[in-house]
Amino acid sequence: MALGGLLVIVCVLGYAWGAVRLGDRVQVLAVARSVAAGQSITAADLKQVPAAEDPGVQLIPATQAEQVVGRTAVVPLMAGTLLTPSLVGEAAFPPAGKVSASVALKPGQYPQGLANGSRVAVYVSPTAQGGGNGQPAPVSSSTAGSAPVRLQAVVLGVDLAGDGQGGTVITLLLDASDAPKLAGAPAGGVVLMQTSPGGA
Known part of the structure; x- marks a missing residue:
């Protein structure tokens, strides 16, 4: 009975730890509707979505929405795209290079x-x-x-x-x-x- 009780406690603690880890999410910015490259981003173009924290991915926190509004899409953005700093830029388009x-x-x-x-x-x-006139073009030796x-x-x-x-x-x-x-x-x-x- 003692072993059974200990097993129950371990299972409960394991579940609680997993729930905390899965709940370790933050609100980030995503594209609410398609935005053309070079187009200025408006508040209506953005939405907040939950995402797991990942040190290897630089997502833009939802708290920085005001800093994104008015900036320009560097490439065409499709609805649902999670925003990263590399996807938004200044008004200049095309980007350098x-x-x-x-x-x-x-x-x-x-x-x-x-x-x-x-x-x-x-x-x-x-x-x-x-x-x-529908004839094949000449092909040079080079x-x-x-x-x-x-x-x-x-x-x-x-x-x-x-x-x-x-x-x-x-x-x-x-x-x-x-x-x-x-x-x-x-x-x-x-x-x-x-x-x-x-x-x-």
């Missing part, structure tokens, strides 16, 4: 359902997919057999109205050093593939 660029793509060159804020891998072909160049970007906008020639205009945020590679892509030489938040 970044540029925005638009490309007109045909179906099959980008994933259907692509949304603002999506991370994509941009594959730029060194050779054109086709020339004028580019023949070359693999596509892979760039990383974030989708800023998707214009389904397109360019008037059946293409969808997609605006991307990418490294300034990658802009010349995208600008030099031949017609039909750009393909987008959606990636995970980590870029894989």
